[in-house]
Amino acid sequence: MSPAVRKVVLPVATFVTFIALWQLASVTFEIPVYLMPAPSDIWGGGQGLGLVLFDHALQTLNTIVLGFFCACCVGIPLGVLVSVNRTISEMFYPLIVFFNAIPIIAIAPILVVIFGTDETTRLIIVTLTCFFPIMVATASGMMDTPSEMLDLARVAGASTMVEILTVRLPHAVSFIFSGLRIGVTVAVIGAVVAEFVNANKGLGYLVTSSTAQFAIPTATACVVMLALISVLLYQAVNWIHRGFFAWSIKTDAGD
Amino acid sequence: MTQAPLRDPALTLVARATPPAPKPSAERKEPIIELSHAGVTFETRKGEALTALEDLNLTIYREEIVSLVGPSGCGKSTALRILAGLQPLSSGDFWIGGGKTRQGFSEVAIVFQRPTLLPWRNVLDNVLYPARVLRGRATKEDKARALELLELVGLAEMAKRMPHELSGGMQQRASIARSLILDPKILLMDEPFGALDALTREDLQLDLLEIHARTKKTILLVTHSISEAVLLSDRVAVMSARPGRLQDLIEVDIPKPRGPESGALPAFHEYSRRIRDDIFGPRKRREVQA
Incomplete structure (x- = not known):
């Protein structure tokens, strides 16, 4: 083979x-279905939902992707700021770590009260769940830049901005993608939590509502769908990495 | 007052009589780099002061190649970093080219021990990098010049390759081409051949001599290799360790153009021995005393 x-x-x-x-x-x-549905039961649950399952899945996918996108827009610049400026790093890093330490499941209901029961709140929850790994990965990548490359940029007369754009950020790309791979799977969890506490649509909502009616096969079918979405998004991040940033993938092709 | 007008025509006559192009002695003595009482003190984590360089006085003239040799920790790389603007002075003063502020690689360019090519750009774009940083973009002329330089270092075929496709020696050649892209007056080289294998090293040393013969750059070279210093330099500055200071300044009077056969000259061995004695002499004396 x-x-x-x-x-x-x-x-x-x-x-x-x-x-x-x-x-x-x-x-x-x-084994009773309500304890542990067999694969055939789960398949049946999914079939029972039919196209409705995909309708809900699309809604959740939308929340995940938008929220993940927001997290990139927040996490990457924040990672850059924290790694480049020492004062900013010392001022904000502990705060950011603190916010990340708050269990997102615990504040999700509070966020619903603050921001209302709509998509905005769900996006905020997803963003909060997954920006941290993206930010940390960006910062690590920026700080990992070999000192000789920074010396080169400085002798060539590069300003801090030019140095970031031409040396540090490109060097950080492979790190950033590690962060994105973690981030995108965490974003799925964030979206489900958001739909648990506030939604009338989406796979997370479907799981809670069908469990309440003891429709365990239906709920499990949703969970399987969520897992599929998670794998798909993880692979999508990989494809983007390979397709557009192939140079940043280290090969063992010698020196 | 009556004598002055008489003297002036005489002077102009002399000036006219001298052909303008070949006046090597006059041009060679034009200083282009000056370090005076330069000292660098680092503070260690424990708060102790560590003197890396102490009271270094060195003048380098236009178009000459000067080597800094010495044991590890003698501050030779620190001296180079001062001139590159990467290391502030703790005491003393220096100027390079026109002063202290530089216009990127157009004034002073640097070659590091490792090629330090950006892995996400091809060889041509790496050579163009200093132009992009300085002017925001590379002009057509820059590109033409980059291709010329790649030809000069024997990498014309490799312009579109990525750095990782090149051998270590080729990468270092590319970094030399990069250093010349904005036609700097001064080239700072920090052990440029130190990471290469012996054969590639020899090859690149001869290339550097040829590049110098063609471009007449002023080159300050930091090296660990005594034979490299003798082969390449017009003058060799020998430094001693802890605290780093200038120990000896040797004028290398070996005929040019130099090549592999220069190594066989008796004078070559004479110079090498003198440098070796400068570096190892004090240690031997210490051992005898103990």
Whole structure:
């Protein structure tokens, strides 16, 4: 088997076996659906929803992507500021760490009271959940710039701004993408939390509402959908990295 | 008063009689870099003062190659960093080119021990980087000049390659081309061949001699290699460690153009021995005393 084939076949085989065993266990031990739905029940739950499932999924995807985008717009510049200016770093870093330490699930209901029950609040919640890894990754990347590169920029007469744009930020790109990969999966969690506390649409809302009616297969189908969205977005970030910033991916092709 | 008008025509006559182009002795003695009583003191984490460089006096003249040699910690790189504007002085003074403020690589350019090419730009764009920083963009003339320089360092074919596709020696050649892009008067080189293998090193040393013969840059070179210093330099400044200060200044009178055969000259070994004695002499004496 070629390495490329192995990469696909092995995980798929494991996955299929896992599903089969699960199904088998559910049938043989007659596990009640409300305790642990079998894969077939979950499939049935999803089918029962039909296109409605995708409608809700789109709503959630929208919240995730917009919120994640806001987090990038906040996190990357903040990471740059914190890493470049020592005073700003000393002034704001502890505060930012403190805000990040607040459990987002705990303040989500409060945020709903403050900002109202609409999309804005959901976006704020998603942004708050995922800006931190993006900011920290950006700052680490900026500070990781080799001193010789900074010396080069300085002798060439670069201002701080030019230095950031031509040396520090490009060097930080691979770091930033590590932050984005973490950030995008956290954004999914943020969106679900936002929909738990404030929504009449979306997968998070569907999970709470169907659980309340003991429609466990439906709820589980939503969870599976969320996982699929998470994987898809993670891969999308990877594709953007490879497609537009291929130079920043380190290869082991010698010196 | 009556004598003055008589003297002036005489002077102009002399000036006219001298051909303007080849007056090497006069041009060579025009100072272009001056360090006077330069000292640098660092403060360590514990708050102790660490003297990296003490009372360094050195004048470098236009078009000459001067090497700074000495053991690690003698402050030779610090001296170079002062002139590059990367290290403030704790005491003393210096000027380089026209003064202390510089116009990027158009006045003073630097070559580091590592090539320090930006990995996200191709070789041509790396060579153009100083022009982009200084003027915001690279003009057509800049591009033509960059290609010329890449030709000069033997990388004409590599202009569109990315740095990681080049060998270490090629990368360093590209960084030398980059240093020349804005036609600086002065080239500062911080152990430029120190990270290369012995053969590549020899190759690049000869290239540098050729580049110097063609472009007549003033070059200040920091090196660990005594033979490199003798081969390349018009003068060698030997420095001693802790605190770093100038120990000896040697005029290297080996005929030019120099090449691999220069290494076989008796004078070459004479100079090398003198530098070695300068560096290792005091240590031997200490050992004898102990």
